């Protein structure tokens with residue numbers, strides 16, 4: 001991203017797109033992000049590389065926001081990069097910071113596994129992120145109740161939009177703080193069939209965001225080219241869409257993203273919506289009722 005010259009946000013967009021087309025994060029070695037990799041995470045290796053590279057490439061002193069930080073792994077990967085950026089930096093990590101026994105056993109296996117469904121992982125997160133403690137604010141609680149008052153955001157990493165309501169709230173609260181031509185939004189599970197509200201949201205914001213790259217299987221990075229106003233954010237809402245309206249938006253998104261993203265990813269979303277009428281939470285989407293066909 002560094003090197004995007006002066007000029008309008010759209011002019012910068014061309015430069016940023018050219019940089020992303022080279023996929024420079026692929027060159028990030030495990031050694032470079034070793035401290036970050038030491039923190040448990042659900043991120044894939046390429047997503048980890050992207051996070052590190054994004055942190056390293058910040059151009060200004062805006063905040064980095066990690067929505068859905070879980071045990072701090074995504075934050076740690078961003079922070080290893082930010083620490084190498086030479087810029088003033090601060091990361092705000094949001095999550096419930098709780099884990100049920102099954103998730104704990106799978107992702108935090110090195111820690112003694114408790115029994116309950118809502119075990120506090122904040123003490124673990126504080127320990128894991130101790131190397132960067134002066135550069136991190138932990139924000140525990142429900143993101144749907146969060147207000148953002150922290151000024152400009154340069155990197156917005158979204159891994160908590162597991163329902164349409166929280167996705168709408170994230171857009172309404174955090175997108176107004178983005179900087180045109182500079183801020184990157186990473187939608188981590190954007191192409192996951194059980195989160196169709198994400199592409200339905202972003203396609204309505206197509207005047208404000210440029211898709212930059214698909215990373216690993218499900219992640220898509222965007223550049224903000226203009227800040228959506230309240231009316232645009234209202235028009236992009238997804239929580240109150242009927243299934244038919246949601247599917248229409250998914251089809252629009254397939255056109256918007258072609259040929260960068262394969263059409264069958266959107267077809268899988270359409271099938272999920274058909275199989276799960278009215279469902280707007282990803283964990284409920286998993287319980288498909290049948291083998292519905294693409295609309």
Ligand SMILES: C[S@@+](CC[C@H](N)C(=O)[O-])C[C@H]1O[C@@H](n2cnc3c(N)ncnc32)[C@H](O)[C@@H]1O
Pocket residue numbers: 040041042043067068069070071072073074075094095096097098141142143144159160161162166
């Ligand atoms: C896929 S995990 C995040 C993984 C993490 N980025 C990592 O590196 O391991 C999704 C996270 O979103 C959080 N989340 C989902 N909805 C949320 C909400 N409404 N408020 C706060 N956290 C939420 C969950 O607690 C969970 O930790």
